[in-house]
Amino acid sequence: xxxxLAFLLAVLGASAAAQDALPPAPYAYKQxxxxxxxxxxxxxxxTLRCLRCQSQSINDSDAPMAGDMRxxxxxxxxxxxxxxxxRAWLIERxxxxxxxxxxxxxxxxxxxxxxxxLVLIVLLVLLRRLGLRRKTGxx
Amino acid sequence: xxxxxxxxxxxxxxxxxxAGYMLTQEKNQTVASAMIxxxxxxxxLEPAYDGLPGASRAxxxxxxxxxxxxxxxxxxxxxxxAPQLEALKEEGVEIIGxxxxxxxxxxxxxxxxxxxxxxxxxxxxxxxLQIEIGAAGVPETFVIDGEGSIxxxxxxxxxxxxxxxLLQVLEDVR
Numbered sequence: 001x002x003x004x005l006a007f008l009l010a011v012l013g014a015s016a017a018a019q020d021a022l023p024p025a026p027y028a029y030k031q032x033x034x035x036x037x038x039x040x041x042x043x044x045x046x047t048l049r050c051l052r053c054q055s056q057s058i059n060d061s062d063a064p065m066a067g068d069m070r071x072x073x074x075x076x077x078x079x080x081x082x083x084x085x086x087r088a089w090l091i092e093r094x095x096x097x098x099x100x101x102x103x104x105x106x107x108x109x110x111x112x113x114x115x116x117x118l119v120l121i122v123l124l125v126l127l128r129r130l131g132l133r134r135k136t137g138x139x
Numbered sequence: 140x141x142x143x144x145x146x147x148x149x150x151x152x153x154x155x156x157x158a159g160y161m162l163t164q165e166k167n168q169t170v171a172s173a174m175i176x177x178x179x180x181x182x183x184l185e186p187a188y189d190g191l192p193g194a195s196r197a198x199x200x201x202x203x204x205x206x207x208x209x210x211x212x213x214x215x216x217x218x219x220x221a222p223q224l225e226a227l228k229e230e231g232v233e234i235i236g237x238x239x240x241x242x243x244x245x246x247x248x249x250x251x252x253x254x255x256x257x258x259x260x261x262x263x264x265x266x267x268l269q270i271e272i273g274a275a276g277v278p279e280t281f282v283i284d285g286e287g288s289i290x291x292x293x294x295x296x297x298x299x300x301x302x303x304x305l306l307q308v309l310e311d312v313r
Contacts, residue, residue: 020213020240025265051170051275064240065275068266093273095173 020064027074028067034078041074044083047101048073048090057100169294172273172281179207179287180271184261187238188246194235194261199283204290204309206232207281208257209269211239212249214277216296223297224256230306236260239269239277280305284312 032038045059050066058066058073069090076086090098102108183195199205208224210217224234236257238246246260263269272281272289282291282305290312293301 020211021242021245022240022264054168065266065269068240069270071265072267072270090270091173093173093270094170094275097170 024064024067025071027071027078029070030074032074032078037077038074040083041070041077044077044086045070045073047099048087049098049100051094051098170275171294172275172289172292174273174289175292177289179283179289180268182261182268182271184237184263184268187236187241187260187262188243188250190247190250190255191257192259194237194259196287198235198259200285200287202285203233204282204284204312206234206305206309207272207283208234208236209239209274209277209279209281210236211241211277212245213241214239217249217278218253219298220278220296221253221256223299223302225254226302227297227305228256232306232309233258237263237268239263239266282308282312 032041042059046057048058048069050056050058050061050063050069052063052065053061056066058069073086076089077083081089087099087101091103096103096105096108102111104112179196179199181196184193186193199207206227210220228234234256236259238260241262241264243262250257261268269277274281274292276294278296280293280297281289284290291305291308293305297305
């Protein structure tokens with residue numbers, strides 16, 4: 001592992017120099033001592049989007065900002081906040097964009113309404129068709 | 140053939156056309172802050188180096204609107220932005236810097252090489268204030284009015300043609 005890292009650093013020297021020199025935030029890579037709280041935090045972090053690397057969750061990303069966001073999540077969970085409060089805190093700052101778990105809001109309601117509408121339409125069509133067939137069968 | 144049979148085909152062509160059109164469009168990856176027109180959160184950051192004081196929410200209260208500039212010495216676009224910050228400073232704008240994940244030595248070197256448009260620079264070692272105000276990247280610049288409300292967000296480095304817009308916003312929120 002260390003050799004791989006040394007190799008990567010040598011090859012990617014230029015881009016590595018563009019990174020900051022500070023160590024990661026305390027809870028960026030350190031798990032919470034309480035396994036129950038850590039499980040809560042991990043489940044939450046898997047559904048929060050990394051803003052610098054937008055197809056990854058902050059749990060998957062090694063971007064410094066994702067580490068800083070993990071620190072926020074873990075320290076808030078440790079301070080007794082509920083996961084949904086932490087999610088709401090982030091959505092208040094970055095909008096729905098930061099959450100991989102869609103919540104019903106003024107912009108996301110079609111996500112929930114369209115499937116229900118489609119099922120209703122299919123049911124209607126089916127009922128009409130079956131009804132028609134039964135009638136023609138009767139006559 | 141009844142026209143109703145063509146509806147699925149028409150829908151398919153519509154979505155295929157839409158997808159094709161979107162592929163030709165430039166991808167917008169910026170994430171806007173949802174904190175515009177909300178109060179600047181409470182914070183109190185240590186000085187980023189020994190040349191200027193640190194920054195807190197209280198520094199924005201009272202007086203003229205100010206710029207809150209999120210930057211870092213390791214950030215290349217911040218070098219491109221430096222002349223524009225200098226120009227804003229010459230227009231009499233007070234710029235308070237927030238140095239993200241930075242060291243005092245690097246901050247000193249950066250300011251020596253690219254100029255110092257700031258009156259204060261707070262050190263945000265774990266991007267706490269950056270996340271608190273909904274900034275997704277570095278650099279970003281926020282206009283804060285004299286009552287401590289966040290009024291405008293500029294994402295990315297400030298180019299020459301962004302300076303009049305920022306001056307206009309600073310004037311509008313007085």
